[in-house]
Structure formats: C-alpha cells, structure tokens
Amino acid sequence: MSGKTDKSVMTSTLMHRLFKASNLNEFLEKNADHLYTINFSEYISQLCNEFDQVPERVIKQAAIERTYGHQLFNGTRKPSRDKVIQLAFGFELDVENTQKLLMMADKSxxxxxxxxxxxILYCINHHIGIDDTQNMLYDLEEPLLGGD
Amino acid sequence: MAQTDIDGFLNSFDDRRYPDGLLQNYHLLECLACNAYGETLLLRCKQTGRNYVVKCYIDASLLSHTTEGELLRKLDHGGLPAFAQEYKNEKMLCVVREYAEGTPLDKLVKSSKLSQQQIVSIGMQLCDILSYLHSQTPPVIHRDIKPQNIIVSDSGAVKLIDFGISRVWDQRASNDTVFFGTQEFAPPEQYGFSQTDNRSDIFSLGVLLCWLITGQADVKKALVDIKNKRLAAIVKKCTSFAPKDRYSNAAQVKDALTGRSLRQKAVAFVILALVVVAVGLGAGLNKKDIVANKQEVATAQSARVTFEEPLIEQAVRLALGKDDNQPISKQELLSIRDLYVFGDKAVANLEGYNDITVHFVANDGTVSRGDIDSIADLEKMKNLQTICLAYQNISDLTPLTECKNLENIELKHNPIEDVSPLAEVSSLMTLVLFDTYVTDLSSLSACLRLEVVDVGYTKVTSMAAFAGLDSLKKIAIRKAPLVSVAGIDAYPQLEEIYLSETSVTDLAPLLVLQRLQLVELSKDMSNAAEAIKNAAQFDIIYQ
Known part of the structure; x- marks a missing residue:
C-alpha cells in the first residue's frame, strides 16, 4: 500500500539508517519526512481503493450508521474501538489486517x-458476518459491538 | 450460524484463569496492556454499565510484592483513580479501579503540541498529586511516572494511574531490591544505588517536564533545547543525580513552576516595607490592650475535622474553597499550603492579607484584634509553607514543630516570647515577629535556611540575639531597644539592615560587611550616618 513517503530515499537506505541508529527516537525524528504519516481516514480510504470497494458499501456491511460512517472516512470523527472492529467486518478483513486496522486507529x-x-476473532477468522457475530455475542451474554 | 460452531468454540475457550468474582461482576472488554507480569484490561460493570480498569497480576513473584490494591484503598484524591474491588485466586490477583476518562499523555502529545501553559498546568497538577501521595504516613512513592501513566481529561484535569510498582517508603531499607520503572524516566537510585524516596518521583517529574517541552527524555541532551530559562532550571534541579540536590518535595516544584518561589522573596520585602509604615502610623497601639473579645464564629459542626479556633477554620475553608457547612477531611488539610488571618479577618490569599494590613496601618477602625489563642489546629496541616497570623493572642509556637515544610512565618502583633520551638522547622526562610515580646533568636541556629528576620518593635537589645543565624541576609530591628550593632560582623551574608528608630549611634561595625547593600535609618540617626558615609560601600536610606 502506498503512503505519503518521500520517494527520493530508498527503503533499503532507510533500513540501513535504522539499523545504524543508536537511538530510535532520533531516527524517527531525522527521517520523519521519509516515513508513512498516514492517518486513519486516509488509511481506510486507501483500503477501499485496494479492495475496489466504495465507502457506502463498507459502512453498510459494517452496520454503522450512514452519517457516522462517512464522518469516519472524511476524518471529521475518530472511531471508537468497536467502530474500528465493525469496519473490519465491513471490509471483510482477515485477522491480520483487522489487527493492523486497530493499530492504525491507535486502538488495542x-x-x-x-x-x-x-x-470476534473467531468470527473474523471464519468469515462470519457482523449480524451473526452480534448474535453469537448476544448468546454468550457479551456486550454487542457498537454499544459503547 | 450453527450451534455446533458456538459449542465447539466454547469448549476450546477457557477464561477460568480469571477470579470468579471478576467474571461474575464485569464484562472484560479489551486488553489495554499486557506483559510477563500480567494484564491491564478494560471492564464494564454488568450492573451499572460503567467502565473500570483491572490490573491482573499473574507473575508469582509479583503477587507477594504488589500493594496496588492496598495502596489505592487508602487514597482519596481527585487526581488518583478510586479503588473499586480486589479479586484473587491461586494464580491471579486482580485490582479493579475507576476508569480515568481522557487521553494518556503520550497519545495526547502525538495528536497535538502542548503549549507551555498546558505543560505547566500538567506539571502543577502532578505536583499536587505527588504532594498528597508523599504526605501519607508512611509516604507513598509512585516510582513509575511516565506519559503513559498520566491521563488528561478533555477539560485538562490530570489523573495519575498505575500503582503497580509503587511502594511505601521504608525507613529501614537501604536500597530497593526489585528494579522496576521505565528506563528513561527512572532515577538512578531506582537501579539500586540507594532506596527510592519522594525525590525519586521528583526526578521522574523532571524528566517528564523535559519530555513535554522538548519531546526528548534524555535530559542531558535536551536541556539546551529548553528556551525558557526558569523551566530549564526546574528540570535540571529535579533531575540532579544525587537526591539531595533535587527539590526536597513536590510542593517546592509547584512553587517553582508557578514562579511563587521567586515571588516569595519579593513578598518578604513588601512585608518589611509595610511594617515601616505601620510603625509610623500604628505606634499608638498598646500591647496591654490585648483583650480577648471572643466572638462566636459560626462553624460547621458536621465537619469531619474539628477546629479549636474559628478564625483558623475560616482561613482553612477559604483556602479549600469550602462553605461553612461542608465537612473537611484530614486529607484535605494536607493540601493546604498557605493560611492568612489578620486580626479578626481570615482571607484567602496574600493579596487579601495585604489589603487588611493597609487598613490596619491607616488605623481606620475596621480591624480588631483576632481571638486566636492556640495554633494547635495547624498541627494537622503538615504541608503548610506560609502562615500569616497577625494581631492575635498567640504565645505558644510548639504546634509548628509538626509543620516541617514551613518556609514563611509572619506572627506580628502577638504576645510571643519564646521562639525555640521553631528550631525544628529547618525549612524556615522568613520570620516576621514585629511587635512581639521576643528578646532572642539564637535558639534558631539550626534553621540554616533562615535569611529574612523582622524583629522590629521587640525587646531585642543587641546583635547577640541572632547568634548562630549565619545565613541572614535581611534583618529589620526598627523601633527596638537596640543601642549597638557591635558583633554584626558575625553575619557576613547580610545584604540589608533596617535600623530606624533605634538608639544606635555608631555604625562603623557595618563597614566590615562585604555584601551589605542597604542600611535604613531614621532622620535622627543622620549624625551616625555622616560619620561613616565616605567609607560606606552600601546605600543609606532614611525612613
């Protein structure tokens, strides 16, 4: 996935600098221009491109209220952890990409x-949709997604 | 979805590792952090729907070490998470506490750059929290002050979380045997050089301030990047390698952050100046007129702490912002730094105190003598730094021996004779005893920080009254029965001396004082001044 990086520095060069650096913070500071600085709304918009989907469909599949969902895509609202997980269902992500999505949103x-x-992990891994996941949470007397 | 799937999943899932009570009362929502020692989880109470945080200790060696629940249970402060419950089984100890709404400082800084004002505000709030922790008996040392453990609410209020490695300071222990803390923020002694005490938290606070200002936690490197010299000096002092070189308590750091420590020196000078006027206009006051005209001051009978003196209670309520009917707890008393009463009026701050002084000096009849006989109430306010209790009936200073942080004491117009109890207040810097019965201060030679003394209109007759007070920089002895300044060479640090309305005729002894900058005299002493004028390296001013 492409982000906002400075193409003039090769990844291998960056890797070399990283391994040579004695202090990680110093490295991050000096090379800030060459690192991904993508925010969550940009990330999910790029996911749409990658999976050839439109936000409208993702929002619907995530069972997120429409206006709220678009605010997540245009960056005017920050999602809760549950909303990020719902988006993972909306994108039909696998476990690895769900965890990455949570990381990009700075959530646990x-x-x-x-x-x-x-x-939730079980359902994502078994490609179970959000409605069935909610049913399973309900049956197990666990809080439903989106109730936060 | 097939029921068999759910059954299969349930068969393979086992959360019995958590204590039963925890699972019965709370939904486990997410893992906020986990490491080899245990997990920190977000919970939701099944009954109330409110969120909580639980720290689950799984490391066997830590189960016996941790005192987090025990500590939190005893503490009651708005800047600390309230204890909720503790659950335990053979393998796990779970401490449930209030969930602090807000953003951890590390994330807050990532999302927006903090202004200097915000940084100082965070620092000051942390100082208040640390003062509270360190004032516990025995003191509680947090030992893990770092951005991740500081939660800032939308309104800017700070909460300090995670008491996982806190310890109660043990006087007998010579060093900490278990190494914890976060490397960049931990003081040297946390690596076993010596036992951690409250100054260990002050070290971490200094690193935190440095990190907030510069983005770097390596103080040695980052110090040059702090443009504000005052803040740089604070960070430097907080992070001194040797604990003895750091601020001795968090209240001092707060004073430094607010600039108050600098203002205090100026305030002492203002007080001296006001006294000059008071002598001129209020000389008609007769100490023999001390009449205990007690007024019944309405006090709240329901307060948890009761007071002997209504005026002191009034001043405490003003300091705490409490109404007459609101109870006051012992712990709240520990947060009080200043108390101001002049005559029959308690006020909230120095400004109000100075306003009354002006009325008193003007002798406009608005200020009557106060009715404070005893200052025993002050024993409960162990973190007091400044007390101004003027124009009362105070004679016994013994209760002040409990106030180990007192820096400024102003007790003018009181029938005080014996100041020896103050010898135990080693933090003392300024002492105003104008219009008292004091004859001698030599018993205070152990107060090594004492720099400013006002014994005007007292019974001091010679410089021997200050024997042993080697740090004195300013002395006011106006209107005292002083006839000679012989022996003043024993105070080489002296910068200013106020001698108006005394009977001193020979000022030659002053010439040996290298640091002396200012001598104040009254007009009738001009002959004595003329005699040394040419040799004097200091300014002579007249009242």
Missing part, C-alpha cells in the same frame, strides 16, 4: 484471552 488489538475478543 483483539486479545484472544478475553472471551468477547475471542468471539
């Missing part, structure tokens, strides 16, 4: 030792 990753997260 799904944690398999917690029952609710384990249910």
């Amino acid at each position: 990753q799904l944690y398999p030792r917690i029952k609710r997260d384990a249910v």
